[in-house]
């Protein structure tokens with residue numbers, strides 16, 4: 379569907395006359411506003427995003443390279459086909475495969491307080507402990523700097539990285555970003571210091587007994603150590619116990635393994651553009667998840683939203699000038715191969731990606747929009763705020779991007795990102811609590827509707 383440009387000019391004149399976005403005209407004052415209203419009513423009535431997320435999470439976890447991930451690829455391909463999306467395709471990508479194994483256990487053994495089980499999980503990509511487990515004293519540190527300053531003290535010990543996420547950050551992603559190196563690089567730093575294993579405080583602001591997994595790394599030339607996360611309550615207990623008994627020991631046994639790579643797929647479907655079909659507005663999320671929960675927030679929510687956005691546009695009878703494409707990337711969590719392979723594919727040479735929007739921050743209420751591409755893009759998109767305000771988006775500022783759409787930036791694609799409320803995200807992130815019951819259907823749907831409205835405006839108006 380195409381909108382007459384004189385109307386658009388009128389709309390922008392109305393916007394320029396406004397004192398602030400908060401005093402924006404009622405959505406019904408414009409055709410775009412009416413359209414956003416229509417999409418919103420349909421979305422909130424039907425809650426398709428939640429329903430498809432229910433079907434996806436019923437399959438179980440979708441760890442990269444696993445049978446669950448393969449089943450999810452097939453389900454979502456079928457879902458896109460059933461919705462009548464065009465050019466539904468699987469684009470292959472070769473991914474790593476890691477399995478957790480049957481055994482994960484740990485205990486604190488102290489001469490003063492006895493033996494207490496600790497809640498742990500292996501970190502993604504870690505090698506297993508030896509068959510008999512590891513049993514050693516603990517060196518607790520809050521930073522790599524502290525570890526290096528400890529000199530020989532880590533030798534033969536389990537290095538316990540116990541820096542909490544900073545609770546003073548209102549943006550929990552910032553707190554995560556500041557603490558995540560302990561998980562990703564902890565094993566490397568522990569090995570350099572002469573340690574025999576790495577035990578990392580779970581990346582969560584909550585105090586619970588659920589360990590949170592996530593990717594860890596090894597580098598060539600540095601010994602590979604087994605690496606595990608401990609629940610935040612377990613970390614507190616261990617830290618407190620070390621005060622009274624610095625000589626206590628911890629026993630850890632894991633049975634995870636890295637297996638040969640397998641071929642998996644990105645799942646793609648689109649609404650072909652009416653006038654400039656080779657210009658693409660991309661809506662992306664990642665289909666793989668961690669294995670402790672079922673990836674309802676991370677990132678089943680995003681997958682449900684990008685499919686729902688296209689469904690809503692299609693049901694509204696819209697066919698914008700440019701193509702709107704939804705893509706469910708494989709392997710965001712375990713290496714990002716899906717995003718890289720998509721951007722580098724031969725097929726991309728015939729296309730121009732105008733803008734890409736990634737949803738990978740949980741299915742919570744959208745509150746803001748991050749926009750890349752510089753000042754003029756920001757100005758243009760800020761003028762669309764009246765259509766996004768009723769959905770909860772109260773600010774638009776520089777930002778945007780994501781692991782999977784990041785590689786598209788090399789070819790000049792403008793990266794955007796709807797930002798949901800982040801307070802509860804790290805309660806569920808990468809742990810057993812990332813399940814469907816942690817999702818609120820209306821919050822999830824409002825994110826999908828915002829994506830639909832924004833994608834339509836981008837595809838119709840360009841940048």
Ligand SMILES: [Zn+2]
Pocket residue numbers: 664676677710738
């Ligand atoms: Zn994610």
